[in-house]
Amino acid sequence: MARVIVDVLPKAEILDPQGQAVARAMGRLGVSGVADVRQGKHFELEVDDSVDDAELERIAGSLLANPVIEEWVVRRVP
């Protein structure tokens, strides 16, 4: 079994209202020094060792993320 993390973020050119709302809330709460926030999704998968990197890319790009609006990073963790 391997642990795989897939992080998905809205593409830079897509408005990220959630991230912006968080950034605004920081200002209201008196947190200063945070210039920008982007919010996406974080997936942790338990996968069989038989699943190779190409298959993981396919799962990420065809199901976990929507390539029209999102970008993603896949990494295996120990």
Added chain:
Amino acid sequence: MARVIVDVLPKAEILDPQGQAVARAMGRLGVSGVADVRQGKHFELEVDDSVDDAELERIAGSLLANPVIEEWVVRRVP
């Protein structure tokens, strides 16, 4: 400026309906070899160098995650 990542996941003992729905969907979509999926949130922050780790913890625990039902990890990235 530093880049900081905060990953938020539902606590292990708390129901993760999204992760479970995704895991089930994988089976139906003919993706095999994925045993478990957990889904959470992924934040990328741009912060001033003046913001220290304690402050980051505070931001994560009060704004980005809901400590009642979620746990989180903060890390600085180069």
Added chain:
Amino acid sequence: MSRIGVITFPGTLDDVDAARAVRYAGAEPVALWHDDADLQGVDAVVVPGGFSYGDYLRAGAIAARSPVMGPVVEAGRAGMPVLGICNGFQILCEAGLLPGALVRNHGLRFVCREVGLRVEADTAWTSSFTVGQEIRVPLKSGEGRYVADAATLDALEAEGRVVFRYTEPAPNGALRDIAGISSADGRVVGLMPHPEHAIDALTGPGTDGLGLFTSVLRRLTAAA
């Protein structure tokens, strides 16, 4: 009598309403099941609203990959009229039948209210209206903000594929106030607001929504 399929996925909510609208328009609604890759010989398909699979992952993402969607995509590409309402629109985009995507409302909240829509294109689902006509129907969604890259938006507008536009600034922040679009041949249409909730003044804002269903019926009977 024309037969119009209405798909039910786990978590679909407005299938009863869509079937009622089909009936009011004078066609026979045929229940289609998500797990069954059989369109039962219907003449057109409605993908209704709701929260298929709880909107988990992304709205419409899991439903778009169910068995029934294979033949729907195939038939839609071959010219069968397909209407996606709200979650159905999200599903059609996720399935690649329509371009772009629907994301979280810019206000981050679910919005339920009556909206005005301008009909901007003559399609299989809008031929009962005149281009430029304004109609009133309910909108109710949390992820209804239509987005696509600028090139796609320009192309949609140039090709007359923006079918519905909000008459006021889009309550969800949709780019260029787009409420609904169509395929290049004008047979596959998706929109966020709910025409099936505007078929009777007793339960909705009026009867404007019925026009979508009578349109397709006209198209089908003319073709027959």
Added chain:
Amino acid sequence: MQASPPAPSSAPPVDTVERAASTPDEAQPHAALGLRDEEYARIRDILGRRPTEAELAMYSVMWSEHCSYKSSKVHLRRFGETTTEAMRARLLAGIGENAGVVDVGDGWAVTFKIESHNHPSYVEPHQGAATGVGGIVRDIMAMGARPVAVMDGLRVGPLDAPDTARVLPGVVSGVGFYGNCLGLPNIGGEVVFDPTYAGNPLVNALCVGVLRHEDLHLAFASGTGNKIVLFGARTGLDGIGGVSVLASETFDAADPTQAPSRKKLPSVQVGDPFAEKVLIECCLELFGGGLVVGIQDLGGAGLSCATSELASAGDGGMHIDLDAVPLRAADMTAAEILSSESQERMCAVVTPENVDAFMAVCRRWDVTATVIGEVTDGDRLRITHQGATVVDVPPRTVAHDGPVYERPYARPAWQDTLQADSVAGRPRPSTPGEIAEQVRALVASPALASRAWVTEQYDRYVRGNTTSATPADAGVVRVDEESGRGVAVAIDANGRFCQLDPRAGAQLALAESVRNVASSGAVPVAVTDCLNFGSPEDPAVMWQFAEAVAGLADGCAALGLPVTGGNVSFYNQTGSTAILPTPVVGVLGILDDVTRAVPHGLGPEGHAVWLLGE
């Protein structure tokens, strides 16, 4: 931290009935579980031995205020006493069932009930409110009905109180999230602001369901050999905060690494409305196929409640095997499995020959279903875990024969002062300027401001039968598309009136709710109530409660309307300050034809405006 490392991890001994009998003096944390010494002694009396851990968990949760109504029972009897046969004429099921069921004509019946989810909604507003909606919807499903609408009565602190900014948006998004995703139109509710709710908001959710008379299902387990099926979500460690004192005792010693996380179990449950929507459709298909003998929802007190209530309502005994329960967490103890409040679960009694068909329906809806036991001869509820008997009790003693308290009550000394403090001597606006100023203040007050911010987050169109929702005096839904038969529902309460005079205040809430239903054109026929009060241990609160119940019962009798069910929520207070006494009253009315309902607001120009009454 423990000084010496534990012995190699060996599972703690399972506390079986046998073991309990042979270790009568083993200390048990009954007080930490909320049981008083005499209650604990009574359990030992009933069983003739000390209870096992699992039994203690069951009794403690079932004998809690929330489940046993131990402080309110003596007063609630008043409803039964004042309800005449004539008032009962329309009732197919009344108080005591999951929800009351009212005959609305043409073979249709309607079931409705209101319930509170106050404390969880303060801890985690979004999930607390969401699971509150989920819980009341399952009550309605358990009657055999299709849920068709929800309403929500919300009470929070002042708009500018810091907690309100956290609680109100969270509660509204939670109510919307769950109800919208279930496809239930929200047809009305209330939003009330008052400082006494600042640390203790009230979230009262009402659900309406529709069924044909022949589809009425009651919660009982009968027929020896019939199977008990648990279906819906898996059982996890949610909401077992209280019972973790049991776990910590045994687990601390055995495996200290496990103890900390176990001990700090949140009592928060996370709702999965998608799972519940699928469960609704699955249940309706099961009912339609005649595959269910009896059914019970799992809410507070989880399996403890469902098994003991099903068994005590039936005519036999019951055996449950906890090893068959599908779990979400590893190594759950019997006490934890029995107390888990995991959401979106139901328990059904099914004849052996129907089990396969039952399972097939569940598979079609992708709902997990498992036979966890059966109805047996005799009159004991026996529960086994890991092959050994961990519970062996007379089910009625758990479900119905809990303690009953005659709590002292007394009219508080401050009541006279409060009542004497009238507006008589206050300055009144007299100049046009002052009056204008006052009108502006009223219009701008949160109490009267538009509720659109709330109601726009709720779907009111889904299912296409809502003929009146916001803004309206009552929500109206069509029950039968052919005939246009429908029902109107309103909920109302005014805590400030009740504070001044709990008896009259409760009657005013009833009268307002009845008026709202009547002014939609419906004939009021039944009442449900959600009685939100402070601590019953405070004689002043208990007096408010007794007065309000008496007032409501008398009011209902005067109007000829039966109370069909409801909910009591005590201990709503911040420190020693109780909330305003808040008996929320829901009224159901019948319309023969919804097209003839009276619309809200002014009609066309030229119509006359009449004022009725003095």
